[in-house]
Amino acid sequence: MSDKKVKVAKAPKMVDPAAATIAIASQELIKRAQELKIETIFDRALSMKPCAIGMQGTCCKNCAMGPCRLPLPKGGIEGEDDRKGLCGATANTIAARNFARMVAAGAAAHSDHGRCVAEVFLAAARGEGDYKIKDTQRLLGVAPHLGVAVKVEVDGEMVDRDINEIAIEYGEKALEEWGKKEGTLEYLKRAPAPLYETWKKEGVLPRNIDREIVEIMHRTHMGVDQDYKNIVKQCTRASLADGWGGSMLATDQSDILFGSPSPLVAESNIGIMKEDHVNVIVHGHEPVLSEMIVAVAQDPEMIAYAKSKGAKGIQLGGICCTANEILQRHGVPPAGNFLDQELVMITGACDAMVVDIQCVMQNLANVAKCFHTKLITTHPIAKMEQDNVLHIEFDEHHAIEDAKRILTIAIDNFQNRGDNVMIPPQKSTQIAGFGVESIEYHLGGTFRGTYYTLNDNIINGRIRGVAGVVGCNNARQQSDTAHITIVKELIKNDVLVLSTGCNGITCAKHGLLQPETAAVYCGPGLREVCETVGIPPILHMGSCVDNSRILLAATEVVKAGGLGKDLRDLPVAGSAPEWMSEKAISIGQYFVSSGVYTVFGGALPVDGAPVFQKYLFEEMENIYGGKWDRIDDPIAHAHAMIAHIDKKRKELGIDKARDRVLMDMASRQALDA
Numbered sequence: 248m249s250d251k252k253v254k255v256a257k258a259p260k261m262v263d264p265a266a267a268t269i270a271i272a273s274q275e276l277i278k279r280a281q282e283l284k285i286e287t288i289f290d291r292a293l294s295m296k297p298c299a300i301g302m303q304g305t306c307c308k309n310c311a312m313g314p315c316r317l318p319l320p321k322g323g324i325e326g327e328d329d330r331k332g333l334c335g336a337t338a339n340t341i342a343a344r345n346f347a348r349m350v351a352a353g354a355a356a357h358s359d360h361g362r363c364v365a366e367v368f369l370a371a372a373r374g375e376g377d378y379k380i381k382d383t384q385r386l387l388g389v390a391p392h393l394g395v396a397v398k399v400e401v402d403g404e405m406v407d408r409d410i411n412e413i414a415i416e417y418g419e420k421a422l423e424e425w426g427k428k429e430g431t432l433e434y435l436k437r438a439p440a441p442l443y444e445t446w447k448k449e450g451v452l453p454r455n456i457d458r459e460i461v462e463i464m465h466r467t468h469m470g471v472d473q474d475y476k477n478i479v480k481q482c483t484r485a486s487l488a489d490g491w492g493g494s495m496l497a498t499d500q501s502d503i504l505f506g507s508p509s510p511l512v513a514e515s516n517i518g519i520m521k522e523d524h525v526n527v528i529v530h531g532h533e534p535v536l537s538e539m540i541v542a543v544a545q546d547p548e549m550i551a552y553a554k555s556k557g558a559k560g561i562q563l564g565g566i567c568c569t570a571n572e573i574l575q576r577h578g579v580p581p582a583g584n585f586l587d588q589e590l591v592m593i594t595g596a597c598d599a600m601v602v603d604i605q606c607v608m609q610n611l612a613n614v615a616k617c618f619h620t621k622l623i624t625t626h627p628i629a630k631m632e633q634d635n636v637l638h639i640e641f642d643e644h645h646a647i648e649d650a651k652r653i654l655t656i657a658i659d660n661f662q663n664r665g666d667n668v669m670i671p672p673q674k675s676t677q678i679a680g681f682g683v684e685s686i687e688y689h690l691g692g693t694f695r696g697t698y699y700t701l702n703d704n705i706i707n708g709r710i711r712g713v714a715g716v717v718g719c720n721n722a723r724q725q726s727d728t729a730h731i732t733i734v735k736e737l738i739k740n741d742v743l744v745l746s747t748g749c750n751g752i753t754c755a756k757h758g759l760l761q762p763e764t765a766a767v768y769c770g771p772g773l774r775e776v777c778e779t780v781g782i783p784p785i786l787h788m789g790s791c792v793d794n795s796r797i798l799l800a801a802t803e804v805v806k807a808g809g810l811g812k813d814l815r816d817l818p819v820a821g822s823a824p825e826w827m828s829e830k831a832i833s834i835g836q837y838f839v840s841s842g843v844y845t846v847f848g849g850a851l852p853v854d855g856a857p858v859f860q861k862y863l864f865e866e867m868e869n870i871y872g873g874k875w876d877r878i879d880d881p882i883a884h885a886h887a888m889i890a891h892i893d894k895k896r897k898e899l900g901i902d903k904a905r906d907r908v909l910m911d912m913a914s915r916q917a918l919d920a
């Protein structure tokens with residue numbers, strides 16, 4: 248017998264589904280994937296640990312002399328921090344540069360998405376291609392923000408200007424915001440005047456969207472900007488170019504093109520897929536393609552074709568922010584959030600997954616190989632290397648044709664399904680589609696309009712404050728736990744929640760986006776308001792670019808009066824409980840730079856550079872009124888937000904009103920008894 252050692256391949260580590268996520272449908276599909284020996288992100292998160300130094304933000308790989316790694320010593324720094332890379336870059340410089348590059352990538356992603364919408368918008372305004380402008384009222388509302396006149400003088404009288412002319416001029420001016428030669432971004436003036444003045448005084452008004460992103464890449468090149476405070480300043484410029492620029496333009500132009508959202512009822516979760524229908528999952532971010540797929544899926548000819556192949560119809564579902572785009576405008580149900588993307592294929596019932604840009608995992612191609620699923624990439628900047636992936640480049644000039652081609656492939660594929668279909672039944676009903684205008688409708692005043700009722704209820708203490716809870720899921724955390732725990736704790740404490748991105752999908756999956764949620768989970772004040780006006784205590788406001796809606800809703804609160812003069816005065820806070828994407832860092836930076844206390848859950852790659860971290864976590868507040876924080880425990884996370892809200896209430900002198908309201912509630916109940 249040979250004593251030569253035989254190498255035995257290690258069995259891949261398999262995650263405990265209940266440890267991976269609290270979503271039952273997702274757990275069922277993780278189990279099924281394991282039975283079928285298909286690896287998912289949840290298993291990979293067990294076998295691949297993150298780099299400890301990268302997590303601290305102190306690994307510099309910006310030149311070929313590195314990577315230079317500057318781990319934080321156990322027990323922290325005693326005395327002077329003399330860590331440095333080969334060139335002498337300090338931990339603060341390295342962490343700030345890495346942070347800045349995340350801001351650049353995030354702002355670029357949102358803004359390039361916005362540019363695509365802007366190009367389609369202009370083509371539609373000029374009467375080219377398959378798209379038509381839907382919401383002319385919205386166009387008339389936003390056009391003046393780009394200096395576009397909506398009235399013209401004819402014979403000494405001001406009359407309505409031709410709507411097509413307005414659309415073309417608005418579309419042209421919007422596109423200029425990406426690369427204009429002079430001035431600063433026009434939309435910045437939509438912010439409250441004191442905030443705009445702060446940005447001006449600090450010299451952080453973005454000049455154009457592309458320039459601020461390019462400048463981050465320049466400044467963080469080897470041997471350029473070495474002052475972490477100056478780097479953070481550029482982070483602010485680029486992130487404002489995202490939130491008050493590229494993202495806001497993306498939201499406005501999508502709304503004008505495809506219709507502004509208004510509250511609607513829809514379903515959510517993997518159980519929306521149907522065994523007897525052709526299931527088409529659209530995944531990614533830009534609404535341009537998915538809008539056309541929604542339109543074509545309703546075409547009687549397409550439905551008849553699906554029936555001719557033995558299906559009862561076509562079921563569309565969404566993943567990630569594409570899901571939010573078609574949910575808020577058409578009620579198409581989201582099948583899941585970011586971490587559910589592999590799992591919808593594991594049902595065996597996904598006939599086609601159509602992807603465009605951002606948050607699309609490359610492993611989808613490997614999972615698709617195990618089933619009949621056609622995985623179709625559609626965007627010239629986002630292809631996959633695996634040979635089982637189809638690429639059908641989508642072009643707005645023949646959008647209907649492209650969408651029909653894609654749906655035909657999905658329908659033809661229905662007959663190729665194996666008998667290995669397993670769709671977990673879990674699904675929930677939700678109300679989604681809240682925008683700045685619909686909040687005004689529900690929480691405005693009957694006569695005064697604006698946000699009067701909302702402000703009034705904040706002042707009288709029924710609503711303690713408002714929280715924006717947004718962002719991703721992250722496979723390093725138990726999926727959905729932090730999102731759901733934080734949101735429930737906030738509403739329990741009378742904090743109204745505005746939600747976007749994967750937080751919105753997660754809340755919907757867990758059945759929280761319903762008016763009935765108020766009776767079960769809310770504190771008495773928020774419950775009373777929600778029940779009176781018939782809204783859920785968590786208002787789903789769309790995709791991640793639609794965080795611009797949260798900025799504008801907060802601005803409307805300032806305008807309605809009684810709660811200070813600037814966003815920094817408001818009893819509001821922001822949260823990204825399970826962030827993972829660079830876009831989340833750009834969003835965090837623009838919220839902080841707009842005056843909002845913003846808490847992230849999960850590793851934030853800044854803690855290897857304590858001085859830089861302190862600048863973000865404390866000193867930024869002195870400049871902009873907002874600051875970063877990281878708190879992993881969801882209850883502590885929510886309570887830090889509530890403490891900030893209470894601090895702002897106290898500064899506004901409305902902290903006492905709360906007692907009165909609670910007494911009112913109690914005494915009313917006593918009277919009823």
Ligand code: BF8
Binds near residue numbers: 568748749791830
């Ligand atoms: O832009 S929340 S996982 S889907 S990055 Fe991605 Fe994060 Fe989801 Fe939308 Ni936003």
